[in-house]
């Protein structure tokens with residue numbers, strides 16, 4: 250028997266209620282019944298994104314939605330600043346490059362998030378920058394960027410702010426309208442508790458002006474088509490009907506729990522995990538750690554593939570390895586979505602037992618003890 254507990258920071262665990270909603274027989278998408286579902290999904294997404302802007306659902310993973318946003322605002326005269334501190338932010342620089350969008354890629358040391366100072370420095374020096382692209386939660390390093398402060402700077406300079414919120418929306422505080430984010434992107438398989446396959450993009454009035462001012466090199470990912478279809482609660486092309494139904498159910502569960510409660514739960518799980526790892530002599534990788542997931546440095550003496558294989562085969566816990574130059578050095582565990590205190594305590598216990606058996610030195614029992622003390626203090 251193998252009971253798989255998916256602790257990767259995407260895809261994340263899917264609640265049985267969502268699986269059941271997806272297993273129901275489905276209707277054609279050009280029907281009142283499906284339009285009603287899409288209308289509900291859109292309304293609930295606005296709550297999760299904390300916006301009044303249209304939330305457009307695209308069939309495709311998160312990268313598709315980000316590409317739609319970048320290409321949509323990247324006019325021939327645009328110049329983008331991309332702050333790169335990991336695998337995902339580097340991807341957005343590559344998208345700009347491939348579409349011929351002028352760009353400045355600001356390299357951060359991995360483990361740090363983008364700050365307002367960094368962005369303000371560039372915008373002060375180079376008046377031709379009109380777009381800033383930030384990865385809020387950089388999933389490859391588990392570092393967080395200060396999007397709220399950065400949004401103040403982009404407003405002052407009349408720049409558009411495009412945010413990859415793929416592992417922040419629905420996990421940590423993100424307030425699109427209040428903060429002034431112009432384009433915000435998320436996808437189904439992270440905090441939204443739905444299997445992979447849907448991207449979501451919200452675009453405010455400021456960004457629409459740019460988007461409508463030129464014709465982007467896109468067809469399937471042309472945002473105007475999605476907005477026009479949404480006027481009649483429709484999608485321009487055949488949507489992934491089952492996933493939309495699953496997302497509808499997941500969003501109801503998010504609404505029932507309340508977004509502030511979810512932010513709080515995610516933070517507690519992250520704090521408990523960080524305390525537990527430090528208590529067993531492991532280092533948290535990020536210098537600006539995000540609460541959506543945690544990246545942990547493995548000691549030199551522990552073989553990373555063996556560690557993750559044992560964690561999976563012996564205990565059923567699936568965690569992610571490192572990406573890029575962090576491959577073999579770190580492992581990453583999820584706190585987003587359908588994960589609770591007891592799931593997390595179980596994982597911490599399994600990590601501790603395994604590392605003890607693999608010869609790592611620490612005081613046995615310190616990990617769960619530190620986690621429990623955080624959970625009881627913040628209950």
Ligand SMILES: *Cc1c(COP(=O)(O)O)cnc(C)c1O
Pocket residue numbers: 259310311312313337384386387388413415416436
């Ligand atoms: C998962 C993720 C993505 C999107 O990846 P897809 O595989 O295209 O869904 C983008 N950015 C971040 C920060 C992510 O965590």
